[in-house]
Amino acid sequence: MKRIRSDLIIENGTVLTVDENDSIIERGAIAISDGKIVGVDREDAINGKFSAAKRLDAKGGIIMPGLINTHTHLAMSLLRGIADDVSLDSWLKNYIFPLEEQFMNKDSVYVGSLLSCAEMALSGTTTFCDMYFFEKEVGRAAEKIGMRAVIGEGIVASGKNEEQIWQKKKELTTELMKKFNRSELISIGVKPHSPYTCSRKILQEAKKFSKENGLLYVIHLAETEKEFSDFKKSAEMTPTQYLEKLDVLDNSTLAAHCVWMEDGDLDIFKKHEVKISHCPQSNMKLGSGVAPIVKFLREGIVVSLGTDGAASNNTLDMFSEMKTAALLAKVNNHEPQAFSAKEAVRMATIKGAEALRKENEIGSLEVDKKADVIVVGLDKPHLTPIYDYYSHLVYCANGSDVKTSIVNGGVVMSDRKIKNADLADIIKKANFIATKIKKGAPARTT
Template identity: 55%
Template sequence: MNQKEESDIIIKNGVILTINDYDEIIYDGAIVVKKDKIIDLGKYSDIKNRYKPKKEINAKGCVVMPGLVNTHTHLAMSIFKGLADDLPLDKWLSEHIFPAEEKFVDEEFCHWGTKLALAEMILSGTTTFCDMYFFEKETGRVAEEVGVRGVIGEGIVSKFGNENDIFENKLKLTKELLSEFENSSLVSIAIEPHSCYTCGKEILVKSKEFAKKNNLLYIIHLAETKKEFDDIKNEFGFSPVEYLDKIGVLNEKTLAAHCVWLSDKDIKILKERKVNISHCPESNMKLASGISPIAKLLKNSINVSLGTDGSASNNNLNMFSEMNCAAKLAKVSTLDSTVLSAKEIVRMATIEGAKVLGMENEIGSLEIGKKSDIIILDFNQPHLVPVYDYYSHLVYSVCGSDVKSSIINGKIIMEKRKILTFDVKETMRKANAIAKKVKTI
């Protein structure tokens, strides 16, 4: 008999949704993990005699799928959730969020806010996030400590001071991030000017030059509200998309969040420049920003992923809830129930998310050689029985709390709903203590 190969983890007896190019589903399947990678997957009966794993996870009655990829968020803002609701974006930002940030956001705030957010994300199936905020060194450090994969970048907002000084400072911080996380297996760096209404032209252009030189993603909020669309049109004579195109910052390494207010010409530009999009339907609905024309964008072969946005404008970081809303919003807004199938939505939350972050060769699907970012969902529950179509349940019936276990980069981060890498109770205590001070404003 052949000698069995040593491995770290085997997940056995589950239904594996691979989300590969053929949307292959493996029943009674098994996945073998060694170090940070998936080294084998297939029928458990074919695989079991080939490996000697250190740890076995029995996924009977469970669905095993790639971890979810949340492509737009502001993690530390989780401490602001519920602080100011039922307001339009401009008022919400200028009268509530910006003043609270000015007063309270520091390293400690970002440490505990990020930890709180990551606890919520792990518990609802996210294994990769893309963040824009401040004190991102802390965000990156927390992501490494907790064991979650992330793209981080200093949010650049330049409207409230000397543009040059602000940019130089942000550039310095970005360079520090690049050096600190150069060899990180979990954290990568992007350059992130907040938007064309909070950053001057010079900053938008210089940020792109830096991004090109260092092969970084350029992440920006774009065409989020009617006010932004009208203001930019009045100031420059162009739509926000046309304006960013004129100044040369749109290409395949640009990730634009929201993209709600788009003309047909804008969509043509986004397609030609191969801009990637993060669709954040819950935030857009809650702030009454509008509805992104996702069906049209997909028809134009534009890469569309899903993001929750920060939990101050959502007010949660639950990607299953985002998937549910994305599906229903697309249907009701077009009066066409055939747009955005459940399968398409699941792909948006996994492999398409990986694609817009430039990580499709590493994550987003369960395939041999890819990183082992895997979640296990308990389907043995009344609201998930019976199953005619797994994708349908993932979009229309699953709750984030159905995620039982989570493995990221080969490490078990959550097992049977218990997060193993940090103290969640302490995190909630610290977040509550900070929130007590915030409440006084």
Template identity: 40%
Template sequence: MTSIDLLIHARWIIPIEPARQVLEYYAIAIDQGAIVALLPQKEADERYRANRTVRLDDHVLLPGLINAHGHAAMTLLRGFADDKPLDDWLNNHVWPAEKKWVNAEFVRDGTELAIAEMIKSGTTCFSDMYFFSEEIAQAAEAAKMRCQVSFPILDFPTAWGNGPEDYLAKGLALEEKMRTHPLVSVGFGPHAPYTVSDRWLEKIAALAQERNMTMQIHLHETAGEVEESLRQHGIRPIQRVMNLGLLTPHTQCVHMTQIDDSDIALLQKTGAHVIHCPESNLKLASGFCPVDRLQQAGINVALGTDGAASNNDLDMFGEMKMAALLAKTVGNNAAALDAHAALRMATLNGAKALGIDKLVGSLEVGKRADIVAVALNDLELQPVYHPVSHLVYASVGHRVTHVWVEGKCLLSDRKLQTVDEHAVKLKVQRWQRLLRA
């Protein structure tokens, strides 16, 4: 028998690759943080001697979910300014609150809260764009969670820095520090075409190419953004960033609710990715991302929650459900974005967008063991004809029981293992009192 670190038995396993496959009564063998085998349970017990064996007889195992866009620290602003259009929400509520309160402590505490929530709802990797990026990286590192930190760049000063040159210096210093980290990577986060001038967008594009780094940008979020770009520059925002060299296979275009055929052609030509944030887009009345058209055009579409200030949760299962329902309505096609495709958006497509699909996003031999277990034994989930349908349509985020990243347990029987839930709640209560005052 071969000795390994961990053996997990489950009623169902959804590997994502091969596509649309559901394995029944299988086990996953894990050693040194990597998946070494997926095989029938009886064969697994005969072949492996595990230091720890976990039997989950009523559960489905799937790759850890990837939240490809968010602002983790803004979880402290959950419910702070609801039911307002984007311009009013940003200019009159969120940005004034951030100007007054955001500092390193705010970001660290808010990110810890977001990480706890994401782990408990099955997310093992998140991409974040927010100030004090070093605090985000440290919080992810402490929680043993996978993370892409897209450090923000804007034309104007914030609590984190006095302008683009300062943001780039701090962000690149963080990237050098984290370059070899197994869980945390660093990329550029130019906020949006309307907050970053041509000079700096061009500079970011050149640096990203030189250093082989990712770029994440809010793009075509509202009709007003597109109209203003046409008025000021005579071209659509995506054409502008394309002309400046910012649209590449390393680019993650967030939102993309206002799309025409020319935009799709640019995405196809450059290999850029789209990050779809359906719940945030709906809440802010930003518009509808035409996911079915994008996927038919061969464009990689991943999923993100955006920040909890505009969502109001970080549950990727809810995001999958909303994405699937919206795609059907927008495309006027009940078969658009079925359950398997929606789950792929939240796993392997997210890994591709972040450039880590060789490591995670599917349960394949050789990949890192980022795994989620969901219990499907509750009365309201019976009968289970198709477990993937339940994962997407039956709101199961709170039924996540176990989470592993690199084979290390972050959640066991709903109990956080790497985050002190009580301490996080105390910090959040303090911030609530300050912001309410």
């Protein structure tokens, strides 16, 4: 029988499909053609059916879907570690907003985004969902490194200039839609920052625009106790009830954080099929609280995983985020079985795809899906021996164990090297910007 030609076969590994049955294929392989997965099977079956222009030896490692980070502010990697040990309110007002005003421009956002894309490619993330300014530059950086992304202008608009700001943001979003219209990697979202930084009218206008254009609606929600109690005081409702009242919640809404939620808020999420981006490390670091993810999962709400910006994390390593998510859920529920390693891996892969409404394209290794694949090496002392793949991925592995990252069938990182850009040059440029930021930054309090 004549074998079907494929572009690439990844072989000699264990394939963790993260499909509906969580199938694991020992001595497995996958075949890739035209950016898509065309075969997932035992190695002998794949080699019997396909020939390959190229082969990649997984060397006994894990072949799995690329990780999906559903909440980022990429360019904030330039502010990594600038202010620790402060509350979200003070962090934003005293550090982040003034520094962004002074130092974040088209060029710095491009460099910061390149830096973050490189960090993600090196730690096994293949897709991210970003909210910031100058998002065209974020899209350019993603395309340069070869990452998949949902980009969108962060919208902060309330008060007397709100209409002007919204018109400008609408224009920018339309520009993004045009610029990346044919991109295989980039899609666009509408991203009002939060219920407390956008007026009622802007939140609704943004929803209308996102619906008209079939775009994801991404928002920070119920992140801190302050936000929660302010809404209780001023509107006599929770932030979630407030958004429901504005009629902006639906199945294309992705809410980040969702820490301060009443039980009734979960019913609202369920009713409107709102998806969540859980950001445990950022919530812990800013002292915001613990999102009730075990409750969310019991209610069947889609929970994905995000790192938030590197300035409040302080890395974009999704392996470390998976571990934190699992440990935090266990300690918060006083119950070790409250949340499993398998659930953490699903949260960082297929649930991320669902949160971005891309579950038919990415998030698992299945025939006809896009070839976003990573290989995790296991030939390390901290990964030896191995009894359970999920357990190792969540509790033992870290981003630097990823040996290869592939997006849309293209290798973006191999043998710990970024393929499509000069990493040393990116680091040099990021450090140059940081020397200027250092001079403008307020003194650290610790």
